[in-house]
Amino acid sequence: MEQWKTYWCALLPPGISEVLAAIDETMLLTEIRLRRDAPMELVFGDSDRIIYGNNAQPMTTEDDLREICARLQAYSAFAWENERRDGFLTVHGCRVGLSGRMYRTDRGVLGFASVSGLNIRIVREMHDCAKPFLPDLSNGGKLLPSLLISPPGCGKTTLLRDLIRTASNGMHGIRACRVGAADERFELSGASDGSIPFDLGVRTDVISGITKADAAVRIVSTLSPDILAMDELNTSRDAMALLDASGRGVTVLATAHGRSWNDLCKRPMMRLLLKERVFERCVVLESIGTISTILDADGKEVGRAI
């Protein structure tokens, strides 16, 4: 049985586990969506399936969701407050998005009063998936500063993880170097409990659990990396941290949401990074398994890869 299947089948209630156990791995399940008093939604790349319980009953009740959340947090809700406040839990390297009723006090949003839905994203490690991109993303055995963009769920993080591993181990003609990963949501390393379940290579250091910008500052100033990796560039603080790292001679690898070069140019912080030429390459991923376009710092196509 696949690693993700073993883990989630043991964690989720029997009715759901039975459905998951029967899924063919070639179908590439990407998301499991559970909603209160509703059927389960399984997402396979671009398509989805709605699964009802016996006699067209809902798949998950309020009690089920409460118990699943308790299990996800290893019965230690206190240790996950910050993540819950941000609307997600990262378990076993998989991000679990939460929906439901949140509460707010004078001090700001404090958390979930009740959870009414979970979106479990299934993560798979894909070794060597970056290999076809390397000729266009490197120069003289050195990775070029690159930005990977795509809509959610198209494999940006998986590709970034493989690029990190490739550079860190020195594989496929890329010279080995030290990599620092700013992993705010534990998705790159899967390291929510301190261990690192995903292989990020032998020369990789990870700072996780704090904002990417804060982690980046610490990585650059204390871990002297050759490459700084950051997943999901979101805020202007993230952008400033990358700009600063780039100015210090560190090669930056990052991912961001977007469908095209034009999408990037609409975001002020991205415009700044592109203008300052923080990135020399931009990979536009369209969807899992399709051809991706590789652009240079001016948005001109320099290559394509699957």
Add this chain to the structure above:
Amino acid sequence: MLFGLCVLIGMRLAAGKKARYEDLCAIMRELRIFLDAIDAGQNSLTLIAERNQGIWFTMLKTYLQARSAGQSETEAAETAIEAWSGTMEEKTAMQSFFNGLSTSSATALRQRVRTLNTLLEETSKEAAETAKQAKTIRIVSVLIGAGIGILLL
């Protein structure tokens, strides 16, 4: 005979009360360690329980194992305190502490520890007082035993 009996009763009483007092003190020490662990950062209850030993941490371990085995919060709380030799009042307080522990925020957890600690402090004071009284009983019983012995001689 009478001398021996008086001394034995006095000593048993004193030892029992002293042991209970020491148990409560140990639990309060463990609660302080627990609080420190929470304040120190993102630890899971399982890790905290595994890293520490003692009566209370054993109860915590039992509670978490029961939860993992599919028991509800209330059932797991009952299982955790089952083997503990606290008084009825202490057991009730401990059970309500464990019931809901897994879903408490850090703030709520600290409050729970404080409430439990306050109760244990009170009952431990009573236990200490009774232990003192038991000590007096022991001394008195030795004296009575000795007196009876002298009279018989």
